[in-house]
Amino acid sequence: MLLAREDAIIQSVNRLLAEKGYESMTVDEVAADVGIAKASLYKHFPSKEDLAAAAMVSVMRRAQAFLDALPAQAAAIEKLRSVVRWTMGLKLAGEMPSLPSQNSSLRTALMESRDYMDGLMDLSDRLGAWIEAAQAQGALNPKIPPVAVLYTLYARACDPVLEFLKMGDLYSNDEIVTLVLSTCFDGLNARS
Amino acid sequence: MLLAREDAIIQSVNRLLAEKGYESMTVDEVAADVGIAKASLYKHFPSKEDLAAAAMVSVMRRAQAFLDALPAQAAAIEKLRSVVRWTMGLKLAGEMPSLPSQNSSLRTALMESRDYMDGLMDLSDRLGAWIEAAQAQGALNPKIPPVAVLYTLYARACDPVLEFLKMGDLYSNDEIVTLVLSTCFDGLNARS
DNA sequence: GTCTATAGGAGGATAGAC
DNA sequence: GTCTATCCTCCTATAGAC
16 A cells, blocks of 8 residues: 555654654665665655655644644633643654754755645644734733744754753653743743 | 964854754865865864864853853842853854754764863853752742753753744844743743 | 875665566 | 665765875
């Protein structure tokens, strides 16, 4: 089955991207992990960049599905917190592909991918609406530009604090997520 | 002068690491940027990893010097804020080398570098003391483990939110620093 | 210590048979 | 669509003359 195989490929790419990052991941490794020849990989995806893009699209679809499943009547701020919690759980589970924010050839490949850009826009629009709602409801600080809030939430998906705390082995994954979620929304300062 | 040349090399490495990251930076580029032959580079530094390590040691020394220059009588929380502000300014200026948090061969090279590890320990100790002082003084939330605070502050040095906001071209560097500093210490939530 | 030239190898991508 | 075998570029590192 073609789709099943491509799904297996994407899953391998996802894991390897999370584990080693884009530059350190080799196509040979992906092929070995999937259990097929490298040339066969290239019949499914025309380049390494397309592999990475497919992985990104995959997690974005999962994110969209997660958003869909959130209770519609929940408060905007609670939906945002849920999404961030889910995102960080994904990263701690080694399922969040990490791309260099710098590599320009990869960036352009992503920006030329219709699936990726459409998904990103959709996600950003929906999160953006919740952010503005949460600000209007007095839950989020209205002085922070919504786009800055959005970026800050996105950034939790690749926060090195998560892996550092995990390496220290002092806290469970749940504790780490709670901790970082708290510093993200409540800040480091004492609340008076 | 040997030291001046090595300083020029480190400066180039610093800039290129900040711009492209470790994996995408090539030794040829460094040599071209410095204006010497690649073989000459290898007379100064035995490997690419050593180049990166030297760059990291260099910024760490700058950080230590910055800490030294802070007014001794200032409140701990203000010193911490100053350091983070300085760090983010460095990143926005393109002078903060960015290393992959994953590449294991580079990690081991760094951990075997006496200069790097000593500097990191010294920095962490001094920042850690300020963190505990700020918590005791009621400025920082005492419920957050000091090590989590330390990692959170370190993470500002490679926060993608900075570059995203910079790319948007809506805010000046100073505004970006102020914004991220605020979300870091005050959080995203509205303060009641 | 600087250069030119090159070794040595990894990795992305392809040819062509089945 | 899968394989084996190979191409070819790029990159780290070194040899050896000056």
